[in-house]
Amino acid sequence: MSGAESDVMVVAGILPLFYRIIPTAVDEGPAGTATRNYVARDSEGGRWFVKAYPAGTDLDAERQALELGQFARLGRIPVPVVRHTLDGDLIAAAGGMAVSVAAFVENAQTAEGGLSGDRWAAVGETVGRLHQTLARHPAGPPRRVPAREVCDVKRARQRLDRLLTLFAKRPPTLGFSAWARETAAQRRDALPAVAAMVKELPPSLTVQAVHGDLASPNLLLRGQQVAALIDFRPPGHRSPAWELGRIVLDPRTVLAEPQWPAGLAEAVAAYQAANPALPAEELLAVPRIAAGYLACSVYPLAEAVDDPAAVTPELEAYGRNRHAAMVELCERLTEAEEVLHDLLH
Structure with a gap:
């Protein structure tokens, strides 16, 4: 057996x-x-x-x-x-x-195919209600923290320096590992620009209990509606604006949907209607937080040295798409913020 x-x-x-x-x-x-x-x-x-x-x-x-x-x-x-x-x-x-x-959950599929159509508003509304509910969780009420705690550029530099040191000890020449080393070096060189981008965030941001791992595999859809949220993480305080951006600006969606700024606006409008407690200035910052989060992340670059066995062809493709989506978000950041500014003001 x-x-x-x-x-x-x-x-x-x-x-x-x-x-x-x-x-x-x-x-x-x-x-x-x-x-x-x-x-x-x-x-x-x-x-x-x-x-x-x-x-x-x-x-x-x-x-x-x-x-x-x-x-x-x-x-x-x-x-x-x-x-x-x-x-x-x-x-x-x-x-x-x-x-x-x-x-x-019957007759449902993950959101890994990306958001489009009425799914933008459906997801925004569900996440808004989720955050409104979790704000009452016994783990503690929402509070404010400095924006740098949400997009921690200093910590990102430490992680990238560690990763590049490991790559230097055993320099890769081919495949995903070589791409990961080159991309990590590019990310480190870009950190001053990322720090400048983060400085444009509100001085402080709300944190509260959130889902904790609201990525596309953990969002189940049935047609144009949300069928289920699965795989919560233990309660901890994170930015609800970060979590909203993480799911509605998932790399799969950003790369597959050229009109994602308009879709983002639909999601944010539905979120705000469901959870009016989150300040408009934080909703306006959703694309900037999402871009900063991806720019400061070492996933899945670090897998090339920390857990090579986990590097499957699917993870390689996702890693490259995740980086491409970060570049797309940064390049169209002004456009996305203008669309949200018109919505929220």
């Missing part, structure tokens, strides 16, 4: 023992970033999404993440219900495996 088959059998054993779910089939599901996922069908025809955590995972942190998602449901945010174990826990552990079980 292969390891994969053995894991399927462990999942099939956990479901009736801890959840009183009698599985008629258990299959491997869509791959997760750090988890193995399965889809189980029960005796009544329902389907369940089973997430298996690797050894060494901080299960208390994962419980907090699951609890945050269920808190968002209180605000009628489309988050799949998490099934509790028979003793009321959110995670079950047996046979060397720890899992959580949530309702399977």
